[in-house]
Amino acid sequence: MKPFIRQISWWFRNEILAIPWRFISFAFIILLFFIPLFTQQPYILRVLIITNIFVLFAASWDFLSGYTGQFNLGHALFLGVAAYTAALLNTHLGLQPWATIPMGALVALIIGLIVALPALRLRGLYLALVTLSFPIILIGIVNAFPDFLGGEVGIYGVEPLTSSRVLAYYMVLLIMLISVFIMWKLTDIKSKLVRIGIILHAIREDEITARASGIDTTRYKILAFAISGFLAGIAGGLYVHFVQVAGPSTLAISLSFNALLFTIFGGIMTIYGAVVGTYILYPVIDFLRLNPFMDQIRIILMALMLIFVMLFMPGGLTRWIRDRIEVDCPRCKIINISSRRLCRVCSAPLHLDIKRKSGV
Amino acid sequence: MAPPRLNISIIILRRYPLLQNIVANGLIFGGTYAVLAAGFALVFGVARILNMAHTAFYMVAAYIIYAFISMLGMGSMLVSVLAIIIAVILATVCYILFIDRVKQHDLTVMVITIAIGMLFQEIILLIFKGDYHGVEPFIKGYLDFGKVRITYQHIFIILSSLIALGLIWVLLAKTTMGIAIRAISQDRVAANLMGINVSRVILITVGVSAAFAAFAGAVVAPNLTIYPQMWMPPLITILAAVVLGGLGSLKGAIIGAFLLGLVESAVVFLVPLGGYLREAVALVTMLIVLLVRSEGLFGIAFEEEKL
Secondary structure (H helix, E strand, C coil): CHHHHHHHHHHHHHHHHCCHHHHHHHHHHHHHHHHHHHCCCHHHHHHHHHHHHHHHHHHHHHHHHHHCCCCCCCCHHHHHHHHHHHHHHHHHHCCCHHHHHHHHHHHHHHHHHHHHHHHHHCCCHHHHHHHHHHHHHHHHHHHHCHHHHCCCCCECCCCCCCCCHHHHHHHHHHHHHHHHHHHHHHCCCCCCCCCHHHHHHHHHHCHHHHHHCCCCHHHHHHHHHHHHHHHHHHHHHHHHHHHCCECHHHHCHHHHHHHHHHHHHHCCCCHHHHHHHHHHHHHHHHHHCCCHHHHHHHHHHHHHHHHHHHHHCCCCHHHHHHHHHEEECCCCCCEEECCCCECCCCCCECCCCHHHHCCC | CCCCCCCHHHHHHHHCHHHHHHHHHHHHHHHHHHHHHHHHHHHHHHHCCCCCCHHHHHHHHHHHHHHHHHHCCCCHHHHHHHHHHHHHHHHHHHHHHHHHHHCCCHHHHHHHHHHHHHHHHHHHHHHHCCCCECCCCCCCCEEEECCEEEEHHHHHHHHHHHHHHHHHHHHHHHCHHHHHHHHHHHCHHHHHHCCCCHHHHHHHHHHHHHHHHHHHHHHHHHHCCECCCCCHHHHHHHHHHHHHHCCCCHHHHHHHHHHHHHHHHHHHHHCCCHHHHHHHHHHHHHHHHHHHCCCCCCCCCCHHHCC
16 A cells, blocks of 8 residues: 555655646636635625636537648537437436436537538538538527527527536536547657547648558548547537526527637647636626626727737647746656756756757 | 420519529629629638628728718718728738748638738727618619519619629739739749849738728628627638539639529528538538539649648
């Protein structure tokens, strides 16, 4: 038993405490678990729950569009389809949330496979246009069948997720953390267990070369669509059971656009960037709603911020910060805090390229 | 006795006023869409910008006309010219500020233009609030063709869209600038080596495209409900039209626009609650075309975009 504890503590000191970014994430996750102990205000819990749901949504967008490079402009399709499925199952058949959410996610997965069909032949702008069109078609269908699908007002009277809001908070938080952890591990290039990370990376960088190297890119693209659709579908099920209405806003272009905004702000192609972006932007956007004037210029601020991030910080916030607080050892490639002068493992000098940076 | 061999389509048109309505409305929708799609395709061909804010200039023009007519009661011709000038200035300023420095990255440009479109929508929402408005027609009166009533305004719309398309053709075929535009859309590097100032031509193309969008907005303003989200439905249709005709092909864009105009008007007249399905039908048409023939009807297959 003792060596095991020693091993854990060694791992904790060297893999988490020594790397600032991991330490910050660790502290943040611990903080999230303790928030209901400090405050149980319904409004704050509500904002945090929806933030967690959007984290899942944005991260699944990043998995498909950022990491795999299949640029999906209609990601709300998955969320909306799952939301409508869960709402219909709940209101018509009376199924409970534990059944409707997975079933909604499964339907979203199937939709993901259907969307993947054109995606296999298209890419770049064409793919973006096609994926943009799916949720708009669905909005048209929803509005054309108001009796069954609720039309513009949506489907009312969906059961709440759980009886108490604190319980709902922990449930959503756990689902979010597990899903993001799975996506983060799947996209880990250095992983020796999972090969899919480096394959998806290769598909993003150069699909033809990946295919020439013997990778069945079709299969992996379908897989990426399925995983992303499933996780976004879980987000949709959670969302509809939390707000208790499934309306056309769950399919709206602005919702897909939110996933884009959060992810690009946080840092595209890194799953944790979506987490950071959503946790910074969504609460701010929701607090702005309290002030009537700020509520009016909320979307203007969002659009301007997106433009400026894309123009001046194309790597996103997390990369920009990581470049400043972390440095890779030039000899052994281990991550160090940038205030160190020598590497913590091999004691090689870390800041060799300072002169090159200043332009000398 | 054998029936007289008349042109069958004329018989159908005479007998079913519904069909006449569909064709008339299809031409009206299609004309507007064609002017919008032509400007859109022009910018895409020259600068490789998928300008999602294209119809935002159409909306800006409609709002300017609404503002002047409702507040000052000024003459509509003068206001239309003013609206076009303002749209051109806005478009070029947006291009210089936001697009110019990232124009190599297609998808970044696309996302930024969506953001610009939303920016316009929200600014207009701030100024004019979210109400629905209408504008008095410039020309009153109507003509009766059998059982179909066509207002002079509709004839005016069709005629002006034909004039606008003619102007684009003259610009592209008869002027030096048009030759430069076509040269750049064929091969940018070679055009640059031949001494064409590529960035200046792109800037002018962006301005011309915005001018045509504003022209379309000014002409159809009396036919529309004016509200801050009005840029979305035509944007979706012209995207579908441009992809249908083949990205980068002007002829394809115009034919695609008229085709979708007819399809949309058929859906509106034939399907109950069809007004909601207009965009859906246009997009389904686009999807089918892309699945069958991924370069569109008249498009050039760009090797780097095919798999």
